[in-house]
Amino acid sequence: MNALRRHRDLARIWDSPPGWRGALASVNHSQLGIRLILTAFIFFLIGGILAMLIRAQLATPGSAFAGPDVYNQLFTMHGSIMMFLFAIPMFEGFAIYMLPKMLGSRDFAFPRITAYGWWCYLFGGSLLIIAMLAGLAPDSGWFMYTPLSSKPYSPGINSDFWLLGITFVEISAIVTAVDIVVSILKVRAPGMSLDKMPLFAWYMLVTAGMMLIGFPPLILGSVLLELERAFGWPFFDAARGGDSLLWQHLFWLFGHPEVYIIFLPAAGVISTILPVMARTKILGYGWIVGAILALGFLSFGLWVHHMFTVGIPHMALAFFSAASTLVAIPTAVQIFAWIGTLWSGRPQLRMPMLYLIGFFVTFVMGGLTGVMVAVVPFDWQAHDSAFVTAHLHYVLVGGFVFPMFAAAYYWLAHFTGRQRQYRLGTLAFWLIFVGFNMTFFLMHLVGLLGQPRRIDTYPEGIGWxxxxxxxxxxxxxxxFGIALFVIDISLQFFHAPRSRRNPWRAGTLEWGMSLPPPSYNIGSIPHVESRDPLEDDPRLAHRLAAGKGYLSEPRRGWRETMAVDIVTGRADHILVVPGNTMLPIVTALVTGAFFVLMLLKFYWLTPLPLAGMAWLGWRWAAALGRKEDVGPLPIRGEETALTHAEVEDPPGWWGSAFLLAADATFFGALLFGYAYLWTIAPNWPPPRLMEASLLTLGLGLLGAGVASAARHRPAAQREGLGLAGTAAMLIALTLSAFFAPPPTEHAYNAALGVMFGYAGFHVFVALLAQLFVLRRRRAGYHSAARRAEPRIAQLWTDYAAGVTAIVLTASHVPALMA
Amino acid sequence: MLAGSTAILLLVCGLIAFAFLKRRPASPAKRVWIVGAGLVFPITVLTALLAYGLVIGERLLPRQSSDLVRVSAESSQWRWVFGYDGGGRRTYDALHIPAGRPVDVVLTTADVIHAFWVPRLGGKMDAVPGRQNVLRIEADRPGIYAGVCAEYCGIGHARHGFRVVAHDAAGWQAFSAGDRP
Incomplete structure (x- = not known):
């Protein structure tokens, strides 16, 4: 088979059909990555316009440009858009586009999830924009502190838009993070062991892992606050045993890691571009990987530094102060590894490099002021003043926007297939750099003069x-600089000569394909021998197109890519990914229907979309699988491998495991909230405890044990025991909820209600999974070789059993002891 | 802290600028960059800074003192009510204190979270529903000091300011005796 024939065959399998139907059904990672990047950039421009309006209002004292009601919407939306609708989706889009190409694969592990994530993001983000256009935008700050955001002080629909819209977008972030983690761990070119992975993949692996742990607390907080607003469950109302500080803990448990979640992908970009621009290799690969892991770990131990002024004892603050300064160390390791890389090479002051220098100057300043505010007595002065506004913009613009602009110029040829021509970009850089520093450096000073944040006006004659x-x-x-950047980039798309392959002479695999890349990326998949495969073999791109790698023969219309052993990168099995389908957009629309019904307060209609989602989830799983074993298939020369349907742990199993890990963090945050309220909140203990029953507790625990232990039995017995155990759990939870006091009375009751609801939901999911397996086995989808589905269902059953056991114990035992 | 930060910033910028020079000394070993500059350097600086911050922070805490004055501040949307002598006397949007004596402000809120901040008299502290927080302030000399609400509290946040009137000994005596509001 020659290269052209291979191209035609692969393109027929991987291309999206033309027209709007093809666009709606596409699950191709390149297309979706570009859509995410473009959508996020549009949100960036919207957020930027809001920032302009804020600055217009603050330019003069006593300005009447925007009243406080409008101004509060402006800064709330500016923060929310930049954090949730720009930064996260931007690097997600970049990772979705780039990772498979860097890792030598043809797509992500879960293409339909990639598409679902984009649709959820688009719909959720649009909800917020619609709210803004209607003049109903959230106005309680992007941090939504209770009780200001609670019903009595924000009676309008504004806060509901934030809670529901952002949660909708967060669903997208969670599923995309699962997609990224599993794809990096499992879907790489054979031979690419963990220590040969491009650094960017390491950065994204840690980032996505952090998202799985960092986002659930925020989702939990939003769910609790929406429950309080919609149904009066008093989680944050001090008079009824709630605590507004619980919101702050949950918010910053997410909010601080979020900063590193945004910074790490940008640092990954720097670690990729910088050595290429300095014509050398990165200094200290292993040290950098260690630093990334340390940052990921430390970032979860310092959320309290956003709460230095809420009245926490000084010694506790000292602990978080130390943890906050500690993160400067892995950051310093990276900064000096980068400077050392520059020194060991021959850096040139060309376009992407300018932005990297902009990054260094800006980010180091942001880091230094960060160390300042980590010192408790200094923070007592600077907290909630314009000084912090300056600090965070130095960190986020310096640490994210500048590297992303560098990335835009570095990888532009990849998207356009053209070489950069115009010199407008240099002028744009200087306008952006000077304009940025002028805007934000002065805020340090005026903040120290006492100007608080989030004020819509200030008096004359006090020096501000x-x-x-x-x-x-x-x-x-x-x-103006950003406008020039937009013009410059747009010009490159239409008016520049074609680029040759690998214009920077980089070593990473994404340059080993024609530009712009075809839908399937590479004609065959390489065997990777080092961290810079293109440097070992500059003609790799031609050899891959000529079919000298894995999976060079398209077969059966399958979308095939290689899955590897996580650590060694040994070829493990053939992953056949699903093709274009309308399922993602339909599921996202049904998910959206749930949020819109919640928003419009048609609560009694919400079971409809929930049932729809259960049905779609069933369809989603049922679309896969086969009724016959195919056995080992050739992958390269004499080598053969099984397909993913016939291995023990296919990506689907890993996907479920990581999704459950995020779910477990959500549950952990819920238990934390329950214990926190019980021990710290004012107005405890509650007027009455639930009616505990040893019998109910015993029934639930027995059911959990039976459902989980059933795994060792043969199929038919396993299914029977599993269903019986699950039914017992459901009964025990229903009885417990029935005998619990009404949730509106006290935070204790409300917390019990959420815990029963959470466990009940998972028991229901486990029930569905078990019924699914039962149907599929009878229909002939399972065999001794095709055994993954029952294993995945068991994972969900075990999780439901664990959750039920913990919830029943945590609710009944304290009441029994009282 | 400012001088140290400036020095570090200049050092980093200098190191980067140096990398672009055509003629420069050979790069130091990897160990120097990563262990020396990346680990030892920040650990030393940060340990010193942390210890210093801890000592200062302890000194700013409300501690017993013989000439201590205790006042209360209840914030609400959008007003400050200050109480003296266990709540017997009240003033609105102006806090009266003696100059040269430590003052503990007991902070509460009637509705949402607010924060009490007089930049020239001390740090800031939040007023949180269901809790009482205590902030220590002290005015070195008599005068009028501007205070602001430092936690976003809704529509009236920007105008949620107050004044602190620091009296000399005689003035404070007169205020305490009820002569002046």
Whole structure:
């Protein structure tokens, strides 16, 4: 088979059909990555316009440009858009586009999930924009502190838009994170052991892992606050045993890791571009990997530094202060590894490099002010002042936006297939750099002069006017720079000569394909021998197109890519990924229907979309699988491998495991909230405890034990025992909920209600999974070789059993002891 | 802290600029960059800074003192009510304190979270529903100091300010005796 024939065959299998139907059904990672990047960039521009309006209002004292009601919507939306709708989706889109190409694969592990994630993001983000256009945008700050965001002080629909819209977007973030983690761990080119992975993949692996742990607390917080707003369950109402500080803990448990979640992908970009621009290799690969892991770990231990002024004892603050300064160390390791890399090579001051220098200057300043605010007595002064506004923009613009602009210029040829021509970009850089520093450096000073954050106006004659005016002028310089950047990039798409392959002479695999890449990326999959495969073999791209790698013969219309052993990178099995389908968009629409019904307060209609989602989930799983064994198939020369349907732990199993890990973090945060309220909140103990029953507790525990232990039995027995055990759990939970006091009375009751609901939901999911397995076995989808489905169902059953046992114990035992 | 930060910033910028020079000394070994600059350097600086911050922080805490004055501050949307002598006397949007004596402000809120901040008299502290927080402030000399609400509290946040009037000994005596509001 020659290269052209191979291209035609692969393109027929992988391309999306033309027209709008093809666009709606596409699950191709390149297309979806570009859509995410473009959508996120549009949100960036919207957020930027809001920032301009903020600066216009603050330019002069006593300005009447926007009243406080509008101004509060402006800064709430600016923060929310930049954090949730720009930064996260932007790097997700970049990772979705780039990772498979860097890792030498043809797609992500779960293409339909990639598409579902994009649709959820688009719909959720649009909800917020619609709210803004209707003048009903959230106005309680992007941090949504209770009780300001609670019903009595924010009676309108504004806060509901935030809680529901952001949660919708977070669903997308969670499923995309699972997609990224499993794809990095399992779907790589054979031979690419963990220590040969491009650094960017390491960064994204840790980032996505952090998302799985960091986002659930925020989702939990949003669910609890929405329950309080919609049904009066008092989680954050001090008078009824709630605590507004619980919200702050849950929010910052997410919110601080979020900063590193945003920074790490950008640092990954730097670690990729910098050595290429300095014509050398990265200094200290192993040290950098260690630093990334340390950052990921430490970032979860310092959320309290956002709460230094809420009245926590000083010695406890000292602990979090130490943890906060500690993160400077892995950051320093990276910074000096990068500077050392520059020194060991021959860096040139070309385009992406300018932005990297912009990054260094800006980010180091942000880091230094970060160390300052980590010192408790300094923070007592600077907290909630314009100083912090300056600090966070130095960190986030320096640590994310500048590297992303560098990435845009570095990888532009990949998207356009053209070489950069115009010099407009350099001017844009200087406008952005100067404008940025002018805007934000002055905020340090005026913050130390006492200007608080989030004020819509300030009096004349107290020394703030001059700084604010200059700051506003700077922001408009910055805006001009960004406009020029947009023009420059757009010009490259239409008016530049074609680029040759690998224009930077980089070593990573994403340059080993024609530009722009075809839908299937590579004609065959390489065997990777080192960290820089293209440097070992500059003609690799031609050899891959000529079919000298794995899976060079398209067969059966399957979308095939290689799955590997996680650590060694040994070829493990053939992953056949699903093709284009309408399931993702339909599921996202039904998910959206649930959120819209919640928003419009048609609570009694919400069971409809929930049932729809259960049915779609069934369809989603039922679309896969085969009724016959195919056995080992050739992958390269004499080598053969099984398909994923016939191995023990296919990506689907790993996907479930990581999704459950995120789910377990959600549950952990819920238990934390329950224990926190019980021990710290005012107005405890509750007026009455639930009616505990040893019998109910025993029934639930027995059911959990039976459902989980059934795994060792043959199929038919396993199914019977599993269903019986699950039914017992359901009965025990229903009885417990029935005899619990009404949730609106006290936070204790409300917490019990959520715990029973959470366990009940998972028992229901386990029930569905078991019924699914039963149907599939009878229909002939399972064999001794095709055994993954029961194993995945068992995973969900075990999780439901564990959760039920913990919930029943945590609810009945304290009441029994009282 | 400012001088140290400036020095570190200049050091990093200098190191980067140096990398672009055509003629420069050979790069130091990897160990120097990563262990020396990346580990030893920040650990030393940060340990010193942390210890210093801890000592200062302890000194700013509300501690017993013979000439201590205790006042209360109840914030609400959008007003400050200050109480003296266990709540017997009240003033609105202006807090009266003696100059040169430590003052403990007991902070509560009637509705959402607010924060008490007089930049020239001390740090800031939040007023959280269901709790009482205590903030120590002290004015070195008599005068009028501007205070702001430092936690976003809704529509009236920007205008949720107050004044602190620090009296000399005689003035404080007069205020305490009820002569002046």
């Amino acid at each position: 006017t001059f700084y604010n005016l200059l700051s506003s002028v700077g922001s408009f310089v910055l805006a």
